[in-house]
Amino acid sequence: MVLKPEALRARLLKLEEVIAGLVELADAQPHAGIRETWAVERGLHLAAEVVFDIGNHVLSAQFGVSATDYEDILEQMARKAVISGALRARLQGLGGFRNLLVHNYLRLDPQRVREKLTTAEADFTDFALEIRRWLESTG
DSSP states (O other), X not given: OOOOHHHHHHHHHHXXXXXXXXXXXXXXXXXXXHHHHHHHHHXXXXXXXXXXXXXHHHHHHHHOOOOSSHHHHHHHHHHTTSSOHHHHHHTTTHHHHHHHHHHXXXXXXXXXXXXXXXXXXXXXXXXXXXXXXXXXXXX
């Protein structure tokens, strides 16, 4: 597989769009109804999917690495210096959270969703910035 910077940039644009939507939803969260709650869950899910999609592409195309699961994508990206160790630590648990959103919705804790929403802007924005920097450094 060949690294496709344009594919990564398209995904980064989508991530930035999702971040903007999450910021808007965070402002309404204290008075959120079911629509806003579902929108937050979908936004967080979509952001996680973009992160993992970018990670899989970079690891596979640039390094020939296949991650074993979502958390391993983040770990491998940090090992390969695609993202910083500090960002890796902040994103710890994103894979499990993504799985809760998709598969274990009956056990989804609204408080945990709110906590993720409060860090989403900074975490996902920093991810996008670090990927852009990495892309620029690869030529």
